[in-house]
Amino acid sequence: MSTDDNGTPLLAARGLVKAHGKTQALRGAALELRAGEILAVTGASGSGKSTLLHCLAGIVRPDQGSVVYGQERLDQLPERRLSELRRTEFGVVFQFGQLIPELTALDNVALPLMLSGAGRREAQGKAGEWLERFGVRGQKDLRPGEMSGGQAQRVSLARALVTGPKVVFADEPTGALDSLAGEQVMTALVHTAREAGTAVLLITHDAQVAAYADREVWLRDGAVVSEHAQQEMAR
Ligand SMILES: Nc1ncnc2c1ncn2[C@@H]1O[C@H](COP(=O)(O)OP(=O)(O)OP(=O)(O)O)[C@@H](O)[C@H]1O
Numbered sequence: 001m002s003t004d005d006n007g008t009p010l011l012a013a014r015g016l017v018k019a020h021g022k023t024q025a026l027r028g029a030a031l032e033l034r035a036g037e038i039l040a041v042t043g044a045s046g047s048g049k050s051t052l053l054h055c056l057a058g059i060v061r062p063d064q065g066s067v068v069y070g071q072e073r074l075d076q077l078p079e080r081r082l083s084e085l086r087r088t089e090f091g092v093v094f095q096f097g098q099l100i101p102e103l104t105a106l107d108n109v110a111l112p113l114m115l116s117g118a119g120r121r122e123a124q125g126k127a128g129e130w131l132e133r134f135g136v137r138g139q140k141d142l143r144p145g146e147m148s149g150g151q152a153q154r155v156s157l158a159r160a161l162v163t164g165p166k167v168v169f170a171d172e173p174t175g176a177l178d179s180l181a182g183e184q185v186m187t188a189l190v191h192t193a194r195e196a197g198t199a200v201l202l203i204t205h206d207a208q209v210a211a212y213a214d215r216e217v218w219l220r221d222g223a224v225v226s227e228h229a230q231q232e233m234a235r
Contacts (some may be wrong), residue, residue: 010199011056011167015065015193023158025051025223038190038200040210050171051202054232056201057090057169058082076154087116091160095172097152099144105155106140112163120121130158134188147229168193171203186212
């Protein structure tokens with residue numbers, strides 16, 4: 001695991017509280033993610049995992065508590081800066097890929113680069129390289145509906161990593177896949193994140209998926225209740 005020079009976390013959340021209407025989704029959750037670290041967040045359904053990820057990624061604001069990314073308080077940043085960070089420093093992968101159905105795999109992956117100002121040709125060139133890394137270059141001209149779930153999810157990973165983010169937030173990335181496709185997706189994610197030095201916050205309720213992480217935290221009723229280091233993975 002790599003850390004930054006002075007060992008401070010890349011992302012640190014303290015005392016997060018978040019309600020959805022009358023439901024208290026987070027009740028004082030706290031965690032730290034270091035540069036290049038792969039951290040699994042596990043817990044029962046409804047324990048607040050997705051809400052925590054949304055707060056950490058600057059997608060929703062907590063009602064209370066702080067989220068510090070580098071030198072910035074995400075919970076206090078204006079929307080404009082948050083969306084810039086989401087575009088340039090963060091990548092997100094959801095359970096159901098959420099690729100744009102009308103675009104080919106190549107254009108789905110090129111899109112974040114074009115939104116950051118790259119020309120179409122340059123963006124497509126880089127997108128092709130990232131599809132290659134995830135073993136889905138052969139599917140570049142297919143639309144999401146024409147691919148298998150595992151292929152679409154590897155395209156989603158390419159889209160999340162193509163901009164060179166510091167953190168990838170992955171919310172049940174294998175939740176809709178069979179176990180073989182899930183293993184392929186996790187192997188590709190972990191291998192590529194390690195190579196690129198990207199930190200990964202991985203939400204899962206699957207112990208086999210959590211075993212890919214360097215460290216695991218357990219969420220119960222909206223708070224982090226335990227933490228244990230993973231065995232060195234021989235994968
Ligand atoms: N948009 C929303 N509106 C109302 N309630 C919500 C909303 N989002 C989440 N909740 C509730 O907040 C609690 C925490 O939900 P969250 O999705 O964060 O948990 P989770 O651990 O990710 O669950 P799962 O594993 O089932 O996805 C749950 O009781 C859920 O029903």
